[in-house]
Amino acid sequence: MSDKVIVLIEDNDDDVSLTLDAFKECGIAHRITVLRDGAAALDYLLPSARDVSALPDKSPSLVLLDLKLPKVDGLTVLRRLRSDARTKRLPVLVLTSSREPRDIAASYELGANSYIRKPVDFDEFLEAVRQISAYWLNLNEPPPTGT
Amino acid sequence: MNTTPALQNLHAIDILLVEDNPADVRLTREALKDAKILNQLHVVNDGASAVQFLRRQGTYGNAPQPDLILLDLNLPRRDGREVLADIKGDDALKRIPVVVLTTSRAEEDIVRSYNLHANAYVTKPVALPDFLAAVRALEDFWLAVVTLPPAASR
Numbered sequence: 001m002s003d004k005v006i007v008l009i010e011d012n013d014d015d016v017s018l019t020l021d022a023f024k025e026c027g028i029a030h031r032i033t034v035l036r037d038g039a040a041a042l043d044y045l046l047p048s049a050r051d052v053s054a055l056p057d058k059s060p061s062l063v064l065l066d067l068k069l070p071k072v073d074g075l076t077v078l079r080r081l082r083s084d085a086r087t088k089r090l091p092v093l094v095l096t097s098s099r100e101p102r103d104i105a106a107s108y109e110l111g112a113n114s115y116i117r118k119p120v121d122f123d124e125f126l127e128a129v130r131q132i133s134a135y136w137l138n139l140n141e142p143p144p145t146g147t
Numbered sequence: 148m149n150t151t152p153a154l155q156n157l158h159a160i161d162i163l164l165v166e167d168n169p170a171d172v173r174l175t176r177e178a179l180k181d182a183k184i185l186n187q188l189h190v191v192n193d194g195a196s197a198v199q200f201l202r203r204q205g206t207y208g209n210a211p212q213p214d215l216i217l218l219d220l221n222l223p224r225r226d227g228r229e230v231l232a233d234i235k236g237d238d239a240l241k242r243i244p245v246v247v248l249t250t251s252r253a254e255e256d257i258v259r260s261y262n263l264h265a266n267a268y269v270t271k272p273v274a275l276p277d278f279l280a281a282v283r284a285l286e287d288f289w290l291a292v293v294t295l296p297p298a299a300s301r
Contacts, residue, residue, distance in 0.1 A: 089261035101297040108242035108296045113266045115294045128292050135288035139281060141268040143261045144254050 004030045005060040009041040009077065010095075011069055018122065019064070019095075022129035028137060030061060038072025041065075046084055059090065059145040062136050065112075067096040067103055075106055082111040089143035091136055159187040160290055163213035165197040165230065166190065166248075167222050171271065171278075175217070178282035184290035189213065194225025198233050201240055213243060214295045217285075218265075220249040220256060228259060235264040242296040246285065 006023070010016050016034055023032060035041045045063070063081075067074035074094065081087040094107045094115045107115045116132070119125045162179070166172050172190050179188055189210070191197045197218070200207045216234065220227035227247070234240045244266040249256065252270050260268050269285060272278045289295070 089258070091267075099294070104294055104296050105242055108244065111264055114244065114289075114292075115296070116292055117294045131288050131292045134284055135267075135292075139269055139284050139288075141252070141257050141270055143268075144258060 006030045006032050007041070007045065007060045007063045008032055008034045009038070009064065009069065009074070010034065010066045011036050012066070015066070015118065018125060019129065022122075022126045023133070025126055026130050026133045028133050030137070033060070037070040038074065038077045040071075041069075041077050042072060042080055045081060045087055045090070059086075061091070061142060062132075063090055063092045064095045064132075065092055067094060067098055067107070075103075075110060078107065078110045078112060091140070091142065093132065093136070159185040160215065160295065161211045161213045162186055162188050162215045162217060163197070163200060164188055164190045164217045165192075165194065165222065165227065166217070166219045167192045168219070171219075174275070174278055175282050178279045179286060182283075182286050182290060184286070186286075186290060187211075192223075194222040194227060194230045196224070197222075197230050198225060201234065201237075212240075212298050214298075215289055216243055216245045217248045218245050220247060220251055220260070228256075228263065231260065231263045231265055244289065244293070244295065246289065248285075 008016065008019055010019065020032060033044070035044055065074050065077060069077070074096070078092060081090060081092060091113050094112045095118060096103070097118050099117055104115050116128060119128055164172065164175055166175065176188055179186055189200070191200050199205050200210045203210050218227050218231060222230070231245060231247070234243065234245055246267045246269060247260045247265045248269050248271060250271050257268055269281060272281050
């Protein structure tokens with residue numbers, strides 16, 4: 001089992017299984033950690049200083065972030081990640097069904113690396129996941145961890 | 148029904164390439180010519196011209212606001228890192244995705260670029276087929292998969 005992790009922040013069960021299926025089809029070695037709401041996402045990515053065991057070597061390769069989330073919404077999660085030294089360089093892709101220009105603009109302004117609208121069709125979705133993997137896990141130089 | 152691809156095809160995506168090496172400009176142009184998504188490549192050869200283009204100054208009064216910027220780091224007149232800081236510090240420009248495209252693999256450059264809010268960092272492969280493949284992969288992702296930001300009101 002790989003120690004590399006992709007974090008999927010998504011509350012919709014169908015979208016979770018669709019995304020897991022698509023990544024499986026792409027044959028990536030990463031483990032995928034699914035978090036179902038914005039508060040769980042922040043707990044996981046920004047553990048409190050007391051939770052020392054959670055801190056080292058846990059920086060994910062990639063975060064896929066939905067916008068409409070229970071408890072803490074996606075844009076707030078993004079803002080918090082970008083204002084913390086531990087996660088400000090973490091690659092975060094917004095993956096959402098929203099096509100609101102306001103959401104798109106806000107995501108980029110808050111420092112999302114990319115904004116991706118979920119294709120409705122599975123084959124298109126699979127192709128999108130394939131491109132995301134090819135780009136972010138192979139071509140792109142990730143920010144060094146632990147700096 | 149997904150009408151997005153058709154909608155995106157209605158107007159060409161404007162890409163600004165900031166690159167001083169003529170060979171790299173030629174290769175990037177070559178790779179993008181066959182892109183699946185209609186695009187218009189604009190090229191400036193130094194950092195100062197990049198900022199003028201983006202702010203529509205001087206001879207760039209009619210320049211379009213690009214949908215995507217490909218930025219080399221080592222540039223004459225104004226360094227790519229400074230150009231990146233200019234873009235991401237400007238409310239009218241900061242939402243435009245910037246992909247740093249450079250030969251540098253130095254950790255310092257990677258960290259600094261992300262600290263300056265580069266959206267992505269890609270090192271240029273040296274071998275010709277690899278370079279073309281990298282530009283095409285970049286294009287596949289940024290033009291076909293990503294939803295680029297709406298133009299800022301200005």
